[in-house]
Amino acid sequence: MNQLRMRTSLTRLVVVGALMGLSPISWAQTAREPATPDGWEPRRTASGHPDLQGYWDGGPANASHSIEEGCCDPIHARMQSRGPERLGLPEQLIVDPPDGWIPYQDWAAERRTELLYDMETPTELGHIDPEDRCLLLGAPRSTYRGDVEIRQNEQYVVIQYEWAHAYRVIPIEPRAHISHEISLYNGDSRGHWEGDTLVVDVTNLNDQPWLDSHGSFYSDALHVVERYTLIDDDMIRYEATLEDPNVFTQPWTLAFTMGRKGGEGYEFFEEACSEGVTNVHRLAAGRQAVAAGERYIHTHDAEK
Amino acid sequence: MCRAGARRARGVLVVGVVLLAVAAAGQKPVTGGGSYSPPRTADGQPDLQGVWQALNTAAWDIRDHSPQLGIPAGQGVVVGGEIPYQPWAVEQQRENFENRVTADPETRCTMPGVPRATYMPYPFQILQFADRVLILYEYVHATRTIYMDGSPHPEGHIDFWMGDSRGRWEGDSLVVDVIHFIDQTWFDRAGNFHSEALHVVERYTPDGPDHLTYEVTIEDPNVFTRSWKMQMPLYRRQEANIQLFEYECFAYMEEELADPK
Numbered sequence: 001m002n003q004l005r006m007r008t009s010l011t012r013l014v015v016v017g018a019l020m021g022l023s024p025i026s027w028a029q030t031a032r033e034p035a036t037p038d039g040w041e042p043r044r045t046a047s048g049h050p051d052l053q054g055y056w057d058g059g060p061a062n063a064s065h066s067i068e069e070g071c072c073d074p075i076h077a078r079m080q081s082r083g084p085e086r087l088g089l090p091e092q093l094i095v096d097p098p099d100g101w102i103p104y105q106d107w108a109a110e111r112r113t114e115l116l117y118d119m120e121t122p123t124e125l126g127h128i129d130p131e132d133r134c135l136l137l138g139a140p141r142s143t144y145r146g147d148v149e150i151r152q153n154e155q156y157v158v159i160q161y162e163w164a165h166a167y168r169v170i171p172i173e174p175r176a177h178i179s180h181e182i183s184l185y186n187g188d189s190r191g192h193w194e195g196d197t198l199v200v201d202v203t204n205l206n207d208q209p210w211l212d213s214h215g216s217f218y219s220d221a222l223h224v225v226e227r228y229t230l231i232d233d234d235m236i237r238y239e240a241t242l243e244d245p246n247v248f249t250q251p252w253t254l255a256f257t258m259g260r261k262g263g264e265g266y267e268f269f270e271e272a273c274s275e276g277v278t279n280v281h282r283l284a285a286g287r288q289a290v291a292a293g294e295r296y297i298h299t300h301d302a303e304k
Numbered sequence: 305m306c307r308a309g310a311r312r313a314r315g316v317l318v319v320g321v322v323l324l325a326v327a328a329a330g331q332k333p334v335t336g337g338g339s340y341s342p343p344r345t346a347d348g349q350p351d352l353q354g355v356w357q358a359l360n361t362a363a364w365d366i367r368d369h370s371p372q373l374g375i376p377a378g379q380g381v382v383v384g385g386e387i388p389y390q391p392w393a394v395e396q397q398r399e400n401f402e403n404r405v406t407a408d409p410e411t412r413c414t415m416p417g418v419p420r421a422t423y424m425p426y427p428f429q430i431l432q433f434a435d436r437v438l439i440l441y442e443y444v445h446a447t448r449t450i451y452m453d454g455s456p457h458p459e460g461h462i463d464f465w466m467g468d469s470r471g472r473w474e475g476d477s478l479v480v481d482v483i484h485f486i487d488q489t490w491f492d493r494a495g496n497f498h499s500e501a502l503h504v505v506e507r508y509t510p511d512g513p514d515h516l517t518y519e520v521t522i523e524d525p526n527v528f529t530r531s532w533k534m535q536m537p538l539y540r541r542q543e544a545n546i547q548l549f550e551y552e553c554f555a556y557m558e559e560e561l562a563d564p565k
Contacts, residue, residue, distance in 0.1 A: 270464045274554035
């Protein structure tokens with residue numbers, strides 16, 4: 001039985017199981033802190049901070065499909081030009097809690113399961129993966145949806161995402177967050193250095209983006225703290241801690257490493273997203289299907 | 305009053321002298337005074353960084369136009385006033401204008417292209433780094449990386465909404481050469497247009513701590529009989545807490561389409 005279906009049909013048991021210290025999934029390889037070479041020192045900018053600049057691989061393969069399970073089945077793999085061997089997550093993405101699952105409150109776990117149905121027959125925009133709607137994906141999903149470019153100067157760290165030409169301008173000088181009356185897809189970012197780690201505090205997020213294509217949602221109370229640490233010349237350790245008292249039972253953390261990408265002359269090309277796209281026909285089809293009594297869950301089981 | 309008058313007189317005198325000097329040298333003044341020297345970045349570049357915005361009516365029509373409901377009158381930003389369309393293009397522009405309510409790419413929330421992004425009524429931010437300048441636009445989070453390392457445009461043709469930008473410094477002016485455009489953007493809401501052969505050269509010249517002169521040369525042998533220019537000032541946003549937000553046009557449009565009111 002595939003893991004997703006198990007997850008879906010046993011949502012309640014998973015919660016109980018987690019309480020009993022059981023995990024619905026056992027990882028062949030658990031996430032671990034990669035070692036920094038002895039005596040290694042990061043290259044530094046003129047202002048003395050580690051130089052994070054350059055192009056970086058987005059997070060692990062398949063993470064944007066599901067941060068709990070990755071993706072998928074041979075059909076999905078072929079659609080994404082990946083070999084059939086590249087299914088699932090290469091390593092556990094959620095490092096805390098240790099079971100690797102998002103610690104949803106009961107009502108939120110139920111809603112997420114509902115979304116796994118709704119996404120197959122969407123009747124409202126909120127049932128469609130925000131990625132398909134070309135929304136800005138917010139923090140942290142932007143970091144594992146595609147490649148990332150970091151630039152630094154005295155006042156700012158600018159992060160550009162190749163996917164949908166998204167960007168974030170992160171002021172480094174002390175500056176208060178904007179009014180809580182303003183909510184944004186990518187939120188409001190403020191950065192500071194803790195030793196050699198860039199720490200970015202993200203607030204003012206709206207509740208539209210998901211954390212992956214599996215309907216992993218959050219509320220506009222989400223508070224994200226990201227940590228970017230250069231661990232060797234060509235590797236960044238990325239960590240994001242998510243806190244949302246409306247939706248999660250506890251703060252939780254995902255982490256992965258990002259390898260340096262590209263050589264001399266490597267550049268991002270423009271990746272227009274919404275140009276020529278519409279989701280209205282998907283809503284029409286979904287509404288028709290639901291009216292006809294069709295309803296089924298998103299699954300990775302190819303024999304569905 | 306006396307002192308202010310004297311200061312003004314001195315200002316006029318300075319401008320007069322500069323104009324005389326320019327005239328004597330037989331040059332056309334391309335920028336404001338030309339005497340302003342901008343601060344430098346740590347690595348010595350003229351520092352044009354900040355959040356800027358146009359304050360004119362070019363978003364509606366880059367030419368002189370009368371007021372209408374919701375549209376303020378405005379004086380054009382086209383140098384000399386005339387856009388030198390080829391005869392067929394005069395007709396095309398007229399058709400675009402008549403169909404503008406549905407035909408303007410802005411109604412589909414696409415990236416606005418260059419130079420239209422500059423004078424949309426939204427702020428944009430210039431950020432400088434050792435080998436590149438970023439221009440980030442609030443409107444539909446359009447972005448441009450202007451490579452300053454002497455690298456050539458990639459081979460093409462490539463249909464980019466925002467083109468491919470390669471820049472250099474000429475004195476204190478940032479000069480940007482832009483090609484590889486898609487033919488699906490307009491210059492304004494009045495149907496002024498171009499083809500994929502569009503070649504844009506932009507000059508951003510600091511005229512004071514809070515002003516840039518933005519001069520654009522437009523070349524498109526498929527549409528115009530000769531090259532032509534736009535010119536306008538850009539203003540630094542003065543709010544101490546200014547920052548770019550989001551204007552996710554496509555997302556808001558889909559919300560409307562999903563549940564028409």
